[in-house]
Amino acid sequence: MPRLVGGAWREPREGHAIDVVDPADTRRVVARVPEMDPAEVAELYELAEAGAAVWAATSPLERAAVMVRTAALLRERAAEIAADLVAEMGKTRAEADGEVGKAADFFDYYASWARQPYGQLLHDARPGTETSTRTEPLGVVCLITPWNDPLLTPARKAAPALISGNAVVLKPAGETPLVALHLARALDDAGLPAGVLGVALGRASRISAALLDDPRLAAVSFTGSTEVGRSLQRQLAGRDVRLQTEMGGKNATAILDDADLALAIPTVAAAVFGQAGQRCTATSRIVVDRAVAEKVIAGLVEAAKALRPGPGGEPGTTMGPLVSSRHRDEVLGHIARAEADGAVLAVGGSAPAEPEFAHGCYVLPTVLRDVAPHMAIWREEVFGPVVAVRVVDGFDEAVEAVNDSVYGLAAGVFTQDLGRAHEFARRVNAGQVSVNLPTPGWDVHLPFGGFGASGSPFKEQGAEALRFYSRVKTVAIRFGA
Template identity: 75%
Template sequence: MSVESVPRLVGGAWRMPADGRAIDVLDPADTRRIVARVPAMTPAEVTELYDEAARAARTWGAASPLERGEVLARAATNLRARSSEIAADLVAEMGKTRAEATGEVAKSADFLDYYASWARQPYGQLLADARGGTQTSARSEPLGTVLLITPWNDPLLTPARKLSPALISGNAVLLKPATETPLVALHLARALHDAGLPAGVLGIAVGRTSEIASALLDEPRLDAVSFTGSTAVGRELQRRLAGRNVRVQTEMGGKNATAILADADLELAIPVVAAAAFAQAGQRCTATSRVIADRAVAADLLVGLRKEAESLALGPGAEAGTTMGPLVSERQRTEVLRHIDRAREDGANVVTGGFVPEGAKYEHGCFVAPTVLGDVTREMAIWRDEVFGPVAAVHVVDGFDAAVEAVNDSAYGLAAGLFTTNLASAHEFAARAEAGQVSVNLPTSGWDVHMPFGGFGDSGSPFKEQGAEALRFYSRVKTVAIRYGR
């Protein structure tokens, strides 16, 4: 069976690597299968992308916002028209279920459409000036050339979330997709290219990070970096760029907690929490990883979570009936199992899961059974460390104040949730939870494109993504005073 070799986008043209350098993209449901081969770019080829971006940034930045918006809107239409093909590749390279992949394509198109609509919004304002015969305004301008570094867990959605505000703001963009999942990022590039995005405005830096990181980050023409990934890598990126006039945005790790109070509606809470913990095999930055249960409902909650976990149909994402796919790679599976083993050693009780399933269907894949851990204490590593897998750690508390304290007992601060039927508790929790995203009687995951998104603490930087807030990162403000008379 032949394997497709996918070209890279540079200067508005699709090119194959001259020397045949390539990266094999593997199917996590069966790692014997090569999904595609993508270029393994060299540092010199990355510099070529910056050359193209420098030329394109001037004309794209000077273009009318209406022209930019039309390109984004057409690209959204292209994504939707190719949804079936793109979703199939997303399932193949990342392991999501078909339903999860199809939803990701739809939401990625929504990002393009939403930011296309900003073309008709004001991008400046008039300001009162005490000087006679003078008109003063504040104008929004693009930064220039921005680098987007995106992760493997949402390989289409995260690039779309960053690209859309960057492009509508008038910037040229280099996109560095994760090495494990580069294929659907090239689909996004094709949707924009076919929509009429001018040559050089977007370049895709496909390659091994260890080989091209210096060319990407040490480039003097770089104006901003938006990164989504682990906290360790995000912090290293911040240190590396410190002291330079490069704007940095980091959306990093999470150890999200949902508290279930004694008055919670368990029939609502249990399936919602289970979905937030196990959807996408737990590989979401907003996944519920810590479950904090009031002692009055803890036993029933554990029974319910176990039933939900055991009802999931584990298998290849492309297989009919699958409701939870594999982890993205063998390395990620090994890491998740290490966290579970450490939790056992620390005294946690494995209520269900915690193993690699047996059978021919799972033999060559990166599968881990959905796992519920009980008897978790706040001294355990499983309480503190991000797992990024299908693992829910349950900790028991007494009362509302103890629940809030436990939710906030983390270096991270991305998402927090509460289940209660008491309106006063809901509002107090929203005020006291130290997280950038707070949900009541809802999952910690699932935020729409127009809602500001980002975390506190070790989960992120001051710049938010999504909504109007995202435009602040990709723009600079110039104040202009013009004297037109005496």
């Protein structure tokens, strides 16, 4: 597939391409995309610098019009985009359809900000002086996005960056570049000026220095592992480059003794196993009161057994594969270590044994019980269809167990006591708190981001995202004596 460079689409150079494979059958090559070198990344920045000047001078209403057209094109092409998303990442078709729709929503939502008030007038103690604030774009921003939501996350970042007037260099994950190219195609077809968007394709080990060391870089927004996010913090330290990070999570949901189990069990099961657990907000720890623990565990086991793994595009599939063979092996390694540490396997714990799964990256939905706080499975992010269950006694122990993590992305509680719900929301250390709801599922206008090792102070989504992609200038004008 070609890549977008300065408003033109270039085919891969001979011998410089990367195969994209289907995680449902790794023998199948889905596409070949360009493998860029550092010089080609530098060219993107050169074009972005020129594009940023044009885009910053463009009326926000004109920017919004491009974004509205982009949203319409994404919806118009939804079937094709979703099919590629299933093929390269492994999601079910329903999950892929949902992602395309939500990506379009980001562009519509941020386009609406072109008609919102901006800046403010401020009283000034100096006579005859009018003081105001205004916002300006930063310039060129680099967006580094993961493989688990390869269209939604670029849209989540690019939409506020673009409406704010910035140029964007997008680096999608190497496993899932196809839908990022669909996004670039939609923006280009919608009339985005040349250079305002460039897509950097290739292996991070080869082009990361070119992406991060360029002097024209004003900001980096990153979604991925905490390990890589911390590395970015060190690499960008001491430079005038903003950094936004949405990193790891070990999200916990507490099921209290008064919970409505008919609501809690299927809701939590969907939060654990949806997208094969490959969501940053997936529930990966369950804290359950001893009074209802056996019922909850039995319900989770039943829900896990009811899931049907398979290729995402196949009718009847309710859970697709993991994104790669390497990731599958890592998840299986976490499960094996948990058992060695003393956790008890209630269901799952392996790859499917049937021959039709032999060349896919599958892990059966897994429930681990009798988990103790010292175990790695309680503390380390797995990012797969695996949940660790810990039994506690009472509300205070439940809150303590939920907070027993270096991460702080999402947390949930199931209770019928409104006082407990508010107290849980007050005491829990997480950026997103759900009551009688799944931990995933936050809409485009709701601020999103975590605490601790889960991310930086800059939030994504909603009005908060615009703060990261713009700077504030204060202007005082003396107009009289």
